[in-house]
Amino acid sequence: EVQLVESGGGLVQPGRSLKLSCAASGFTFSNYGMAWVCQAPTKGLEWVASISTGGGNTYYRDSVKGRFTISRDNAKNTLYLQMDSLRSEDTATYYCARLVRDSYAQWGQGVMVTVSS
Amino acid sequence: DIQMTQSPASLSASLGETISIECRASEDIYSNLAWYQQKSGKSPQLLIYAASRLQDGVPSRFSGSGSGTRYSLKISGMQPEDEADYFCQQSYKYPDTFGAGTKLELK
Numbered sequence: 001e002v003q004l005v006e007s008g009g010g011l012v013q014p015g016r017s018l019k020l021s022c023a024a025s026g027f028t029f030s031n032y033g034m035a036w037v038c039q040a041p042t043k044g045l046e047w048v049a050s051i052s053t054g055g056g057n058t059y060y061r062d063s064v065k066g067r068f069t070i071s072r073d074n075a076k077n078t079l080y081l082q083m084d085s086l087r088s089e090d091t092a093t094y095y096c097a098r099l100v101r102d103s104y105a106q107w108g109q110g111v112m113v114t115v116s117s
Numbered sequence: 118d119i120q121m122t123q124s125p126a127s128l129s130a131s132l133g134e135t136i137s138i139e140c141r142a143s144e145d146i147y148s149n150l151a152w153y154q155q156k157s158g159k160s161p162q163l164l165i166y167a168a169s170r171l172q173d174g175v176p177s178r179f180s181g182s183g184s185g186t187r188y189s190l191k192i193s194g195m196q197p198e199d200e201a202d203y204f205c206q207q208s209y210k211y212p213d214t215f216g217a218g219t220k221l222e223l224k
Contacts, residue, residue: 035213044204044215044216044217044218045153045161045204045206045215045218046215047212047213047214047215050213059211059212061212062212095160095161100166101166101167102149102151102166102208103151103163103166103167103206103208104151104153104161104163104206105163105166105172106163107160107161107162108160109160110160
């Protein structure tokens with residue numbers, strides 16, 4: 001069974017950093033592109049970043065370029081999102097997702113990030 | 118960015134009723150469209166990919182159709198467990214974009 005378990009969320013002040021992790025199991029992690037998708041409270045879904053199977057190609061939405069870094073450790077079956085210079089508008093639940101045929105086939109349970117002073 | 122306009126924003130259906138949700142893209146997305154269901158307090162689940170392909174394990178009462186800029190999700194026979202938010206998503210061009218969602222309730 002595919003499982004994605006996020007961790008690392010919490011309350012952080014504006015301008016500070018946070019690193020999210022997503023532990024994957026139940027599939028060959030290195031064979032799949034992965035992504036982070038967020039959802040602000042009572043709002044819709046918003047793609048944040050994606051990464052290719054080997055990690056060599058990364059893609060970001062404009063609002064996080066230069067502040068967030070997506071990475072992966074295929075030996076540890078883990079996806080990461082380094083979030084720097086956090087802003088109040090980054091407050092959201094962050095989901096990691098497995099990409100299959102350009103769709104988000106499986107999602108983690110989500111981790112809440114709150115940016116507030 | 119490709120804009121995804123989803124309608125209606127909310128919908129109330131009776132048990133067994135057939136309903137449709139529409140999604141319109143701001144440009145041709147060549148069937149690179151997926152539909153997701155999100156129940157209250159849960160993470161989204163993939164229902165349909167490539168506009169009309171049913172994800173493994175999804176009940177056959179769910180179906181997707183469309184092409185070009187116009188797509189739809191149909192539920193043939195509303196069930197209580199179908200009460201949820203539904204989102205469309207295009208993957209034709211970065212950034213991937215989602216529709217604003219449709220809240221489906223049981224009447």
